[in-house]
Amino acid sequence: MAEPELGTRQRCLARRLADQREFVLCIILLAIVGVVAVADPGVLTLDNLSAVFLALSFQAIVGIGMTNLLVSGGFDLSVGSTVGLTGAVTALALVSGVPVPAALLIGLALGAAIGLANGLIIAKIGINPFITTLGMMGIVRGLLEVITKGQNIYGLPDAFKWIGQGKLLGIQHPILICLALVVLGDLALRKFRFFRQNYYIGGSEKAAVLSGINVDRMKIFNYVLTGLLAAVAGVLMAARFGSVSVTMGKNLELQVITAVIIGGASLQGGEGTVLGALLGCILMSLIVSAMTLFNVDIYWNTLIIGATLLVAVLIDVLSKRKRSVT
């Protein structure tokens, strides 16, 4: 469906809810949880659930930026590499004695810089997002391999590791940070005029230009934001695992894009919500967990995730087709 449908009282409540992707996803999630609970009630402990959430929290953080970007019609394949490089650079800085706050700043600034590079090339030079970020993906991952020479980075200071491994009120930090950012991100995209512009840009770039929206500036901002949030995830992951490997973040971009699209975004632009992206991440995680529970071979994971994506998009396309008059 298009931009968040707010304020329309026309159709009946049930139909409007069904149109909302988030609502449908919630139902499906509850259904899966229900099935799992029936199969093995012992699985539904707070510990297990938070372990599942913890694993997906990094994905969800990246998903916030990716949702905003997809809404505006953009696309970023380089986020996984950015997660890896920013984590590594921060780690290297820490290992060289840089104080924690400064090291964090360096990592975040790097993420923003990568996003800026993407944004400038796409908005000002005009190379399409797919090719630009595909190239950037290679460049950034390559930089990571060069500076680490393929070795893992260990020996991170405890103060730093606390950021990723600490708990507050019994909930791990990454989960809290993820939830906070998701709430902020969802509100921003749903309610603020500044972010509403992205829906228009995604709807029709030319019409957005004529309507007075500064499309170039917004695009650059969107890519910087995406890079910055990827850096947050990267730094957080480094803190959580206490080490950084060369493969950190590999394939993350595809998982995030899949989750965001399941959550309601479209590659054409003009659609999507951050809440939907989070639900998409949760759904993907739950499916994998449920499969583990039912002793399904782990090799089926990739297939099932791919199938979920196609089914989600298929349902969306078919329901749209029925509703519009040819």
Next chain:
Amino acid sequence: MADNVILQLRGITKTFPGVRALDHVDFELRRGEVHALVGENGAGKSTLMHIVGGIYRPDAGEILVGGRPVRFRSAHDAAMQGISVVYQELSLAPNLSVAENIFANRQPVRAGNLIDWSALDRRSRELLHRFHLDLSPRTLVRHLSVAQQQVIEILKAMSYRPRVLVLDEPTSSLTAADTQRLFRNMDRLKAEGTSIVYISHHLREVFQVADRVTVLRDGRHVETLPARQPSGHPGTATSRAVAGGTPAVPGGDAAASPAAGLTEDAIVKRMVGRTLGNIYGERASEIGPEYFRVEGAAAGRFSDVSLSLRRGEILGLAGLVGSGRTELARAVFGVSPLTAGRITLEGRPLRLRGAGRAIASGLGYLTEDRKGQGLFLRMSVRANCIAPGLARFADRLGLMDERRVDQFAEASRSRFDIVTPSIGQTVGNLSGGNQQKLLLAMWMGITPKVLIADEPTRGVDVGAKSEIYALLRQLAATGVGIVLISSDLLEILGLSDRILVMRQGRIAGEFPREDATEENIVACAAGVGRECPP
């Protein structure tokens, strides 16, 4: 059934979710005739032709070709029966050549099913020559203007040598010269035995070219009338439907008068079910002092353009397609760069870079391409309404005030009479006339001081046109000056207080309302005769 009827539709009914597009419609096409099909947007003309072309299947009714009932399962079936349809939406491949587009999917082949390029070239040249077109078959379609592309689209259909040729709004992007060439080619096809269905909003063309005319309204067949005396020669239109009447366009050979008693007025009355009278309206208030000037504006496609606008004045900007009017408008609005020139509004110079600044300064621009650049087709009516004025619907913190948006959208809907089930409706589903009214609502909603309206009634039926003219008049009455760019001469003559003519990127002449006639405007625009010497 009579022997000279090549195509007959009986009792055709077609329903889409929520709307009955066609209701037991009968239609009959005789051999060798040009049969015009007219009606408002939503009357069912396009739907009927989609059925004739095999794209839609009727829910009820039958189709007979050459006396035999047929059932089309696809466009291919229709093509096999000798029916060729040129739809409004262009379907050319922009990165292929003219020749490859004309013979799309039927390229001549030689041994081994390889494309015979020289035969393709030769046959394309023959075809282009036969239809008097000065184009190279090797030109890539994307390098052609929209007008030329439309001509190629028509040529593609004609190259099938169909028994039945359907043209849906073929002249919407054509110049006057192209239109006349099209009519001459249609005559040739008629002489060769092709029967033609001609759909158009331009009723004067109907008189020029049609033998009979059928009027549809709300999905029903209203009436089929003879459009001309049986003289057989293409004539010139003599219609005096516009109050204050404009003289007949000269030229053309043996003038055939339209069938006794049939005027544009009569057709319009059957189309809308009521008389429209003078759709252009009258000036409602005084014109104020000059307040907007453009001096010496220049960019790629125009140079040394100066104009002034007074409060409440409607300034018509006439010219041939390609004369630089839209480029001028976009440059004045700030979306394309100006290499020279000064723009002043209310005495203050405007430094315009980007539409945002232009809008903030009080300019508004209604683009000629409402689908591609004006509206957000996948978004709702309410979202579109507020697009140019987004900032006005956010509070101090930057939060969108959804209730105000709803109020504004509902108010716009009723004030501009936009027909839509709700303000949440996707704009792509609205009819052309309602889309155009929505575009007008968007731009009048930001209360501009100056409005540049580029082709504000292109592809819009006569009922919606009169509504749009009334709205423009209302806007002018509040003191807003309007620059009206239009290829519809009657529209320019009917609405404007003053008319500027652009020719090849320069202002060629200026006519006050009293002095302007179709002939002198056309002559000035084309650079012929003694009007506006170069």
